[in-house]
Amino acid sequence: MTGVFALYTFGEEREKWNSIRFVYYGLQALQGRGQESSSIAWINSSGELVTASAKGPVNRLLDIVEKEKGHTAIGLVSAYEEDYIVCVEKPVKLVVAGDGRVGEVEDRRESFRLLGQYVAGEVARGCDILNATVKAVSELDGGYSFIILTERQELVCGRSRIGVKPLVIGSIGFDMGCVSSESAAVDVVGATLSSELSAGEVVAMTPLSIRRDKADGGREMICSFEYVYLSRPDSQILGRPVYEVREKIGEILAKHDDVSANVVIGIPDTAIPFALGYSRMRGLPCKLGFVRTGEPVRSALKLTQLERLIGLQLKLNPISSSVDGKDIVLIDDSLVRGNTLKNVVSSLRRKGALQVHVRVGSPPIVDGCPYGAEIPPVDELIARDLSSDEISRVIGCDSFSYLAVADLIEAIGLNLSNVCVKCFRGGDRR
Amino acid sequence: MIKVLGVGGGAREHALAEKIRASKYSPRIYWIAEWRNPGISRICEQSGGAYFIGRTTDAALVSQKAKQLGVDMVVIGPEEPNFYGVVDAVEGAGVPCIGAKRELAVIEQSKASLRRLQWEYNLPGKLLFKTFTDLDSALSALQEASRSLSWMQNVVLKPARQAGGKGVKVVEDRQAYLINEKLSFKLGHTEWLMEYMRGYNDIEEKILVEENVWGPEYTLQAFSDGKTLVGMPLVQDNKHAFDFDIGPETGGMGSIAGPDMTLPFITEEEYDTSLKTVKAVVDAIQDRTGLEYRGFVAGQMMLTEVEGPTVIEMYSRLGDPEALNVLSMLGTDILDVLYAIIDSRLSKTIIRFNNVATVVKALAPEGYPDYKDAAKGHEVMVNEEDVERRGCRLYWGAAHLEAGRIVTTGSRTIELLGMSGTIMEAAKLVNNCLDIPQLRGWRFFYRYDIGTNELMKRRYKLAETVRRLYKFRASRGTLAVRVDWIPGRGLIDPSNEVLKNIA
Numbered sequence: 060m061t062g063v064f065a066l067y068t069f070g071e072e073r074e075k076w077n078s079i080r081f082v083y084y085g086l087q088a089l090q091g092r093g094q095e096s097s098s099i100a101w102i103n104s105s106g107e108l109v110t111a112s113a114k115g116p117v118n119r120l121l122d123i124v125e126k127e128k129g130h131t132a133i134g135l136v137s138a139y140e141e142d143y144i145v146c147v148e149k150p151v152k153l154v155v156a157g158d159g160r161v162g163e164v165e166d167r168r169e170s171f172r173l174l175g176q177y178v179a180g181e182v183a184r185g186c187d188i189l190n191a192t193v194k195a196v197s198e199l200d201g202g203y204s205f206i207i208l209t210e211r212q213e214l215v216c217g218r219s220r221i222g223v224k225p226l227v228i229g230s231i232g233f234d235m236g237c238v239s240s241e242s243a244a245v246d247v248v249g250a251t252l253s254s255e256l257s258a259g260e261v262v263a264m265t266p267l268s269i270r271r272d273k274a275d276g277g278r279e280m281i282c283s284f285e286y287v288y289l290s291r292p293d294s295q296i297l298g299r300p301v302y303e304v305r306e307k308i309g310e311i312l313a314k315h316d317d318v319s320a321n322v323v324i325g326i327p328d329t330a331i332p333f334a335l336g337y338s339r340m341r342g343l344p345c346k347l348g349f350v351r352t353g354e355p356v357r358s359a360l361k362l363t364q365l366e367r368l369i370g371l372q373l374k375l376n377p378i379s380s381s382v383d384g385k386d387i388v389l390i391d392d393s394l395v396r397g398n399t400l401k402n403v404v405s406s407l408r409r410k411g412a413l414q415v416h417v418r419v420g421s422p423p424i425v426d427g428c429p430y431g432a433e434i435p436p437v438d439e440l441i442a443r444d445l446s447s448d449e450i451s452r453v454i455g456c457d458s459f460s461y462l463a464v465a466d467l468i469e470a471i472g473l474n475l476s477n478v479c480v481k482c483f484r485g486g487d488r489r
Numbered sequence: 490m491i492k493v494l495g496v497g498g499g500a501r502e503h504a505l506a507e508k509i510r511a512s513k514y515s516p517r518i519y520w521i522a523e524w525r526n527p528g529i530s531r532i533c534e535q536s537g538g539a540y541f542i543g544r545t546t547d548a549a550l551v552s553q554k555a556k557q558l559g560v561d562m563v564v565i566g567p568e569e570p571n572f573y574g575v576v577d578a579v580e581g582a583g584v585p586c587i588g589a590k591r592e593l594a595v596i597e598q599s600k601a602s603l604r605r606l607q608w609e610y611n612l613p614g615k616l617l618f619k620t621f622t623d624l625d626s627a628l629s630a631l632q633e634a635s636r637s638l639s640w641m642q643n644v645v646l647k648p649a650r651q652a653g654g655k656g657v658k659v660v661e662d663r664q665a666y667l668i669n670e671k672l673s674f675k676l677g678h679t680e681w682l683m684e685y686m687r688g689y690n691d692i693e694e695k696i697l698v699e700e701n702v703w704g705p706e707y708t709l710q711a712f713s714d715g716k717t718l719v720g721m722p723l724v725q726d727n728k729h730a731f732d733f734d735i736g737p738e739t740g741g742m743g744s745i746a747g748p749d750m751t752l753p754f755i756t757e758e759e760y761d762t763s764l765k766t767v768k769a770v771v772d773a774i775q776d777r778t779g780l781e782y783r784g785f786v787a788g789q790m791m792l793t794e795v796e797g798p799t800v801i802e803m804y805s806r807l808g809d810p811e812a813l814n815v816l817s818m819l820g821t822d823i824l825d826v827l828y829a830i831i832d833s834r835l836s837k838t839i840i841r842f843n844n845v846a847t848v849v850k851a852l853a854p855e856g857y858p859d860y861k862d863a864a865k866g867h868e869v870m871v872n873e874e875d876v877e878r879r880g881c882r883l884y885w886g887a888a889h890l891e892a893g894r895i896v897t898t899g900s901r902t903i904e905l906l907g908m909s910g911t912i913m914e915a916a917k918l919v920n921n922c923l924d925i926p927q928l929r930g931w932r933f934f935y936r937y938d939i940g941t942n943e944l945m946k947r948r949y950k951l952a953e954t955v956r957r958l959y960k961f962r963a964s965r966g967t968l969a970v971r972v973d974w975i976p977g978r979g980l981i982d983p984s985n986e987v988l989k990n991i992a
Contacts, residue, residue, distance in 0.1 A: 069735070069736045069737050069859075070736070070737040070859045072678060075674050075677040075678065075681075076670070076674055077673075080666075081667065081670065084667065228733045228735075230734045230735040232658060232661070233659060233728075234674075234737075236731075236736070253733035253947075254943060262733075266860075267856055267934070268932070269731035269934075270934070271937065
């Protein structure tokens with residue numbers, strides 16, 4: 060899980076802009092997609108393409124952001140360690156920021172190096188940057204989106220032929236265009252959303268033009284996890300507002316539910332819209348159940364068991380008055396290992412919760428992601444091993460149920476054939 | 490035999506020449522332009538007229554030519570001849586002329602004068618503005634504003650005088666964390682503007698700072714005979730150079746209109762208000778100068794949340810590419826219309842527009858608009874019959890025909906027009922022709938997205954959002970009301986400041 064962002068400037072006054080800070084705030088907006096690694100690359104005042112990378116969240120790059128100047132810049136935040144912008148030195152120098160994974164290459168950075176080298180090779184042979192990249196996208200399968208910046212100050216971005224990972228384009232005044240994993244980051248830098256790229260679409264920006272083309276045989280397969288968990292609720296994906304999808308998921312959960320309870324609580328931050336939808340549909344009050352300490356740590360993304368536990372305990376402290384003596388419908392976005400929920404349920408009990416009925420706003424995750432989403436090894440997936448009743452007993456709740464795949468598709472509101480649900484049980488229907 | 494002399498060498502003039510050529514009076518057509526437009530020169534030849542190369546801003550040249558040829562009327566295409574008094578000279582020589590006299594064309598030539606006129610006459614559809622004559626006061630005002638709640642934080646920076654169509658920058662400064670980046674650009678661009686305006690000594694004010702507004706833009710073009718204003722179908726031009734509404738401001742990369750008098754996302758009520766707003770400007774400038782406005786006039790409008798239909802700029806001519814849309818929709822013989830303008834008979838003339846959707850897209854050599862040297866001198870290769878076979882029409886713009894070769898002169902080279910039942914169908918026709926014109930060893934760029942479903946949907950959404958806001962203001966009686974707060978001074982009505990500044 061990765062966020063990419065770029066800012067490109069046009070016109071004879073382009074050098075008056077410093078794009079690095081725009082990219083910095085764009086990346087901050089995308090930080091929910093990963094905060095283990097951050098990097099920014101830009102064209103400096105001597106026209107060189109330079110990169111700065113740091114372990115951890117993007118604010119580790121603040122010193123550089125305050126010091127450096129560049130009219131054009133790209134950036135990446137990643138949930139992987141040491142996962143930085145890839146630099147291809149030869150035959151044409153360029154940098155690649157990518158989301159997802161190119162082809163079957165296990166190592167993400169290596170997979171995007173492959174893409175970068177392909178494009179650099181074609182360009183060195185005299186191929187135009189747009190044609191070179193369309194050719195690369197046609198040849199290299201996988202679920203990915205990317206931004207490439209060349210030393211010749213060309214920016215090219217696009218999505219693989221099955222899409223999977225989102226990518227959008229925005230505009231600022233008469234001076235700038237931006238590219239982003241999510242539309243929310245476009246808003247955050249004060250740009251206007253222009254377009255969401257379709258599967259296989261490639262857009263090339265040079266100081267003299269913007270051109271677009273498409274690889275043949277594109278068919279959208281957007282990752283359903285973007286709607287459930289990954290994207291910000293203030294983003295839209297393929298025209299569907301993420302927040303609306305999440306509320307709708309809550310409504311559908313409620314429609315199939317008649318458990319008696321006093322209060323609905325969503326686990327922050329992702330599941331709060333689910334809880335609001337559920338609450339409205341069933342006429343049960345929705346309450347704020349937890350307050351978070353520290354940075355929002357996305358618990359499914361943390362790598363070691365220890366980090367996961369620390370992350371979680373720091374994260375959520377129940378609000379006693381919301382839960383004490385109450386029967387609770389507790390809603391979470393997804394169930395991976397079950398450890399988040401086990402701890403949350405136990406902390407609710409300590410604060411006096413009576414019955415706790417857990418509802419998960421996505422189907423059971425039973426398989427890895429062929430496109431490189433960081434789902435733990437299959438033997439760590441609780442849904443693959445245990446039934447709902449068994450899970451109930453493990454996490455110590457009074458009842459437990461999931462969203463069905465068909466319901467997820469209904470909430471997303473796109474055709475099943477355009478949504479990837481391969482990791483979910485029942486997700487092989489198509 | 491009616492004889493007409495046209496002025497100007499762009500695609501707008503090619504469309505005018507074509508329309509005049511199609512008149513039932515079979516006029517003989519003469520033309521003057523800076524370069525040999527392949528389309529117009531062909532039309533002149535076919536009509537038995539002639540094509541001359543000369544400075545279109547040379548008032549003496551144009552009026553002498555008109556006299557010498559014994560033409561019945563002169564039709565001015567672009568704005569520059571208006572600014573240089575060509576219309577005054579032609580009429581002075583006793584030849585009727587379609588165009589704005591120098592003093593009337595001030596509504597386009599001086600962006601500052603237009604705003605002042607609107608405020609002095611208290612016209613509808615105006616924006617807050619402030620002008621600067623020296624750099625230091627402009628810089629300090631912008632610096633101060635970026636730390637306050639003043640309207641001057643979110644601005645459009647323009648040259649106070651029309652200056653080659655360049656230098657307009659929109660800087661919306663609402664993200665506290667990007668305030669330094671925005672301010673430093675505002676200051677940098679202000680310095681650039683001051684330097685750029687050094688060449689123009691006919692006006693004291695150098696820089697115009699306007700309130701930044703947002704909303705869908707559209708052009709309302711009209712015929713004016715000094716008494717009556719007859720509106721044409723609304724057209725939406727697209728100023729950004731590139732797809733996704735990204736990139737530098739151009740003369741216009743493509744435009745949509747029809748199938749009705751209004752655009753699909755503008756209401757009839759908004760059309761009427763816009764026409765009244767444009768008429769108010771024409772009435773005011775006629776009152777100010779004591780002259781009659783005979784010719785084309787246009788309001789480049791925006792639907793804003795502040796007031797609804799609002800004037801962004803005025804044109805003392807038809808828009809380019811907007812002219813291509815309306816002329817292809819015009820169902821009345823154009824010479825009947827032009828004679829009605831000359832004789833002030835517009836109120837008694839029926840002018841019809843056909844119910845057809847039109848889409849125009851411009852092809853410009855890479856380098857336009859900011860690096861024109863790179864865009865100049867490339868040979869154009871195009872099979873015009875292919876364009877017709879695919880159901881479109883081709884108009885020549887900044888292209889010079891010499892010794893059988895056509896070369897680019899640095900600006901928009903070709904405009905393609907498609908007509909159909911809906912804008913989206915017309916856009917498909919044009920998109921299907923975009924690859925026909927080619928440059929030898931260089932590239933054209935154009936906008937694929939104009940008229941597509943995706944862009945139309947965005948325009949609808951934007952118009953709906955703005956409409957809700959200004960209608961709400963109207964219901965509360967706060968249309969065009971602005972309020973600022975300045976610490977130590979309290980509530981400020983910035984309109985009063987504007988009035989004070991122009992007094």
